[in-house]
Amino acid sequence: MTNANSLSTSWSxxxxxxxxxxxDWALASDELNxxxxxxxxxxxxxxxxxxxIVWAAQAEAPLSPVELARQIGMTSGAVSxxxxxxxxxxxxxxxxxxxxxxxxxxxxxxxxLDETERFLxxxxxxxxxxxRETPADELRVVHAFLARMTAAAAAANARxxxxxxxx
Numbered sequence: 001m002t003n004a005n006s007l008s009t010s011w012s013x014x015x016x017x018x019x020x021x022x023x024d025w026a027l028a029s030d031e032l033n034x035x036x037x038x039x040x041x042x043x044x045x046x047x048x049x050x051x052x053i054v055w056a057a058q059a060e061a062p063l064s065p066v067e068l069a070r071q072i073g074m075t076s077g078a079v080s081x082x083x084x085x086x087x088x089x090x091x092x093x094x095x096x097x098x099x100x101x102x103x104x105x106x107x108x109x110x111x112x113l114d115e116t117e118r119f120l121x122x123x124x125x126x127x128x129x130x131x132r133e134t135p136a137d138e139l140r141v142v143h144a145f146l147a148r149m150t151a152a153a154a155a156a157n158a159r160x161x162x163x164x165x166x167x
Contacts, residue, residue, distance in 0.1 A: 022149070032123065032127075033047060033048055033051060034047075035119075035123060036050075036051060036116070036119055036123075039115075039119045039123075040091075040115060040116075040119070042086075042089070042091075045072065045074070045082060046082055046085055046086060046089075048072055049068060049072050049079070049082055049083075049086065050086060050091055050092070050108070050112060050116070051116070052068060052071050052072060053068065053086075053092055053106050053107070053108050053112075054108045054112065054113065054116050057107055057108050057113075062095070062097070062105035062106065062107050063105060063106055064103060064104060064105055064106070065079050065080060065083060065104060065106060068083075068106060083106055086106075086112075090109055090111050090112075091108060091109055091111060091112035091115075092106050092107065092108055092109060092112065093106075093107055093109060094106055094107075095107055
């Protein structure tokens with residue numbers, strides 16, 4: 001870890017532009033998630049959780065309630081209530097994954113997959129097009145950069161969680 005303070009460090013125009021581009025993408029993505037909540041007729045926190053559950057299922061890495069809680073910044077108790085609401089809405093089911101049946105994961109239902117697919121068909125064309133139109137060599141560079149940024153943010157978040165425990 002370097003001790004660069006982002007407020008006092010001198011940034012090049014390109015570095016400054018990249019950081020603002022990341023912020024702008026995060027804001028635009030957040031707005032898309034809010035539109036998903038309206039589309040699905042869900043509170044924003046439920047739609048955010050459903051989005052994480054769908055992405056995880058698409059990656060064949062279903063989330064446990066604890067993992068979901070960490071990803072969306074909620075307590076495990078609050079996520080349990082949220083998952084109950086999504087189950088009642090017909091969007092998720094809980095599954096026992098291990099042979100000993102202790103590990104629970106949350107998976108989207110076919111109704112959730114159909115409706116999010118319909119949303120992405122309507123609202124995701126521009127984002128998908130931007131990815132598909134980018135040359136493979138550029139995608140490899142962006143992918144590597146985003147992996148480094150994600151690892152850096154994860155390390156900072158882990159350090160912050162630890163420091164909060166120590167206070």
